[in-house]
Amino acid sequence: MKYGARNKITATVKSVKKGDIMSLIKFDVSQPIEMASVLTTESLDDLDLKAGDMVQLVVKAIHVLPVKE
Amino acid sequence: MKYGARNKITATVKSVKKGDIMSLIKFDVSQPIEMASVLTTESLDDLDLKAGDMVQLVVKAIHVLPVKE
Amino acid sequence: MKYGARNKITATVKSVKKGDIMSLIKFDVSQPIEMASVLTTESLDDLDLKAGDMVQLVVKAIHVLPVKE
Amino acid sequence: MKYGARNKITATVKSVKKGDIMSLIKFDVSQPIEMASVLTTESLDDLDLKAGDMVQLVVKAIHVLPVKE
Amino acid sequence: MKYGARNKITATVKSVKKGDIMSLIKFDVSQPIEMASVLTTESLDDLDLKAGDMVQLVVKAIHVLPVKE
Amino acid sequence: MKYGARNKITATVKSVKKGDIMSLIKFDVSQPIEMASVLTTESLDDLDLKAGDMVQLVVKAIHVLPVKE
Numbered sequence: 551m552k553y554g555a556r557n558k559i560t561a562t563v564k565s566v567k568k569g570d571i572m573s574l575i576k577f578d579v580s581q582p583i584e585m586a587s588v589l590t591t592e593s594l595d596d597l598d599l600k601a602g603d604m605v606q607l608v609v610k611a612i613h614v615l616p617v618k619e
Numbered sequence: 620m621k622y623g624a625r626n627k628i629t630a631t632v633k634s635v636k637k638g639d640i641m642s643l644i645k646f647d648v649s650q651p652i653e654m655a656s657v658l659t660t661e662s663l664d665d666l667d668l669k670a671g672d673m674v675q676l677v678v679k680a681i682h683v684l685p686v687k688e
Numbered sequence: 689m690k691y692g693a694r695n696k697i698t699a700t701v702k703s704v705k706k707g708d709i710m711s712l713i714k715f716d717v718s719q720p721i722e723m724a725s726v727l728t729t730e731s732l733d734d735l736d737l738k739a740g741d742m743v744q745l746v747v748k749a750i751h752v753l754p755v756k757e
Numbered sequence: 758m759k760y761g762a763r764n765k766i767t768a769t770v771k772s773v774k775k776g777d778i779m780s781l782i783k784f785d786v787s788q789p790i791e792m793a794s795v796l797t798t799e800s801l802d803d804l805d806l807k808a809g810d811m812v813q814l815v816v817k818a819i820h821v822l823p824v825k826e
Numbered sequence: 827m828k829y830g831a832r833n834k835i836t837a838t839v840k841s842v843k844k845g846d847i848m849s850l851i852k853f854d855v856s857q858p859i860e861m862a863s864v865l866t867t868e869s870l871d872d873l874d875l876k877a878g879d880m881v882q883l884v885v886k887a888i889h890v891l892p893v894k895e
Numbered sequence: 896m897k898y899g900a901r902n903k904i905t906a907t908v909k910s911v912k913k914g915d916i917m918s919l920i921k922f923d924v925s926q927p928i929e930m931a932s933v934l935t936t937e938s939l940d941d942l943d944l945k946a947g948d949m950v951q952l953v954v955k956a957i958h959v960l961p962v963k964e
Contacts, residue, residue, distance in 0.1 A: 553823075554735055557677065557680060561676050562672070562673055564653070572658070572795070573658060575668060576654070577676065579654055584633070585645075587683035588681045590641060591640060591642045599632050599635060603687070608628075608686055609624060609678060609682055611625040611657040612657045612748070616676055616761040618674055621962070621963040622961075624869060636778065638777040640846075641848050661763065662761045679727070679822060684898065685898075689894070692942055699814050701811075702791070702808060704808070706798055709797060714792070715812070725818050725819075732775065735825050739770050741769070743770065743826075744824045746765055746823075746824055748762045749764060749795040751820035752792060754794050754830040755815055755827070755829050757812075757813060757827060774847065800831060817891060832956040834953055838948070839945065839946050840946060842939065842944060844939065848935060849933070853952060856927045860921060862922070862959065867918045875961070879963070880907055881963055882961070882962045883902070883903070887902060890932035891932070893953055
């Protein structure tokens with residue numbers, strides 16, 4: 551299985567909340583992971599990031615795709 | 620600082636690769652985290668997930684927003 | 689009408705399911721189509737794709753924008 | 758393999774164009790497919806869609822995730 | 827022309843920067859506009875927003891679709 | 896506060912509609928703003944945009960992230 555995406559995170563389901571059309575799942579990720587972000591080079595220059603800097607990675611839940619292999 | 624997003628992950632910059640328009644940043648996440656996914660209730664039913672199940676969370680790098688607080 | 693997007697697919701509404709805030713529409717696409725994906729060059733190298741290879745294209749329903757021309 | 762997404766389309770790679778950070782892949786989809794869209798109920802009401810209506814489905818290439826199973 | 831999206835903003839092209847695969851366009855929006863956001867009800871409760879509150883709306887450029895009508 | 900995104904828009908909450916899983920917020924943006932879009936260079940060439948051209952910017956509400964600073 552190979553995905554055309556940089557972020558692949560092994561996780562365990564913690565809770566499920568079912569709605570009429572959309573549902574919300576919470577997961578635990580217990581091991582250290584690597585993540586990746588693509589942004590405009592302009593935004594990168596504004597952030598002025600270099601190795602070792604600490605950031606918050608914000609991801610809307612709608613952009614997280616669970617896959618059961 | 621409060622974000623209208625379920626996933627907020629503290630991370631450390633590992634590497635930066637600059638391109639003409641877009642750039643790619645890699646991060647290390649060293650602590651255990653909680654993540655959340657929103658999907659259609661139909662997709663949830665197809666996945667048939669319950670607490671304790673293991674999944675892969677796939678996220679395209681373009682959907683990861685770094686914020687420097 | 690010109691859209692700044694690579695995928696424009698003619699489709700027929702099959703069903704509509706209304707929810708409180710979000711709704712879900714199903715469509716039939718009866719003719720052969722061309723699709724396009726943008727991903728990181730790193731992900732492309734991992735997938736090692738070349739002309740003729742078969743893949744699954746996975747798209748969350750939230751990313752599909754219906755337009756009535 | 759089960760994905761938390763409504764759209765799973767079998768496709769054949771037609772061409773690959775590599776860039777510095779991002780790359781673009783074109784695919785052929787030769788068989789009829791079903792697609793799904795999630796949108797706000799307000800947008801649905803504005804579109805006033807019902808079974809049999811014809812629409813254009815617009816999807817930015819960045820939201821298409823190729824998977825090699 | 828009707829779009830299955832809540833945000834439709836009339837804008838004027840200010841500059842265009844072409845890259846190998848991706849390009850970046852800047853626009854001016856000169857008139858007052860209305861915008862809309864969909865988020866989880868959990869995130870809404872965390873933000874504790876009510877009419878009159880001031881916020882920043884953050885949108886990655888990749889999610890902005892230009893259409894020439 | 897620095898975000899890895901090109902669009903940061905100051906806005907005032909106008910209304911909030913709570914749903915079971917997802918909620919919808921409307922905002923007023925009263926001042927002129929600059930916006931940015933990233934798209935494939937192929938799509939840019941199809942649109943044939945140059946400074947001064949008028950377009951519609953279409954953004955699904957799910958891609959708008961409210962932040963309370």
